[in-house]
Amino acid sequence: YAKNQGANRFQFFSESMNEQAVKRLHLESMLRQGLREKWFEVHYQPQYSVERQQMIGMEALVRLRHPEQGLISPGDFMPLAEESGLIIDIGRWVLEQACQAAQSWREQGLYDGRIAINLSAKELDLDHFNETVEEILERTGLPADALELEITEGSVMQSPKQAISSMQALRKQGVLLALDDFGTGYSSLAYLKKFPITTLKIDRTFVKDLEHTLEDRQMANAIITIAHNLGLEVVAEGVENSDQIKILSAMNCDICQGFYFSHPLPHRDMTGLLREHKGSLPPHLLSHSTPK
Ligand code: C2E
Ligand code: MG
Ligand code: MG
Numbered sequence: 001y002a003k004n005q006g007a008n009r010f011q012f013f014s015e016s017m018n019e020q021a022v023k024r025l026h027l028e029s030m031l032r033q034g035l036r037e038k039w040f041e042v043h044y045q046p047q048y049s050v051e052r053q054q055m056i057g058m059e060a061l062v063r064l065r066h067p068e069q070g071l072i073s074p075g076d077f078m079p080l081a082e083e084s085g086l087i088i089d090i091g092r093w094v095l096e097q098a099c100q101a102a103q104s105w106r107e108q109g110l111y112d113g114r115i116a117i118n119l120s121a122k123e124l125d126l127d128h129f130n131e132t133v134e135e136i137l138e139r140t141g142l143p144a145d146a147l148e149l150e151i152t153e154g155s156v157m158q159s160p161k162q163a164i165s166s167m168q169a170l171r172k173q174g175v176l177l178a179l180d181d182f183g184t185g186y187s188s189l190a191y192l193k194k195f196p197i198t199t200l201k202i203d204r205t206f207v208k209d210l211e212h213t214l215e216d217r218q219m220a221n222a223i224i225t226i227a228h229n230l231g232l233e234v235v236a237e238g239v240e241n242s243d244q245i246k247i248l249s250a251m252n253c254d255i256c257q258g259f260y261f262s263h264p265l266p267h268r269d270m271t272g273l274l275r276e277h278k279g280s281l282p283p284h285l286l287s288h289s290t291p292k
């Protein structure tokens with residue numbers, strides 16, 4: 001009986017492993033096809049300075065628009081994109097698209113803020129990645145200080161020495177660097193000092209229950225204070241209501257980003273938003289905020 005069960009169990013595992021492998025192969029070939037057939041899209045989410053009532057940045061977020069399956073979010077393909085190395089090609093495409101879009105909004109006089117783009121550990125690890133960035137900036141005409149690259153603690157910690165030297169090269173060019181999802185990773189405060197970053201993004205988990213939970217307010221406040229003492233700008237991610245904005249503003253958080261202001265928008269919709277409001281905070285959001 002035991003032998004039998006063992007055999008069944010083995011079969012069960014090998015079948016599900018097989019299923020998983022097949023799924024991965026499908027997903028990987030879909031990503032390859034997506035690159036060839038231009039199924040990827042970049043969406044843009046505004047970042048507002050509540051104090052200045054102005055859109056001072058936007059974050060580029062990649063999606064895959066599958067002809068049958070519709071819009072697929074990065075959470076569903078990023079892990080495999082990273083593992084397979086396809087993130088290198090996807091990331092380069094996103095960088096190019098987003099820099100081009102930002103520069104075209106700038107040239108039309110619609111926008112003078114910056115564009116933030118997410119980097120994976122693999123990209124940061126590339127030799128001469130900063131030359132790729134330089135080349136794209138030259139080709140698109142985007143000034144280096146209008147580009148911000150977002151890096152997570154986790155990806156820096158995969159090989160901190162290499163990552164830090166890549167970051168230093170990028171800073172030398174004038175590119176801004178943000179530490180993304182701060183507070184969820186592994187890095188210590190000692191590392192925070194070593195990273196040549198300009199911006200700290202407070203992870204959404206601290207913002208989510210800000211208006212209900214004292215501990216989250218204390219954490220957010222401490223993060224903002226430390227960041228400001230280190231001369232960093234602070235962005236709060238995942239801001240979903242006006243109470244959160246009021247609390248973050250009172251804590252002197254520099255920039256807010258989240259569904260309360262806008263979901264990430266396709267290129268055309270971002271152009272529409274910029275045309276309509278020229279990057280200032282849409283009027284219906286003004287009454288809720290408490291600018292100082
Ligand atoms: P992230 O960089 O931390 O991006 C923020 C994520 O939070 C985005 O999810 C955004 O849509 C979502 N978000 C924004 N505001 C709110 C809010 O108010 N509430 C909630 N619940 N969520 C909010 P998205 O677009 O699904 O991206 C997920 C992650 O995928 C990103 O997290 C980033 O790590 C990665 N990613 C996205 N685009 C790229 C890319 O071009 N390259 C790389 N390497 N990674 C990317
Ligand atoms: Mg990000
Ligand atoms: Mg984030």
Ligand code: MG
Binds near residue numbers: 181
């Ligand atoms: Mg995240």
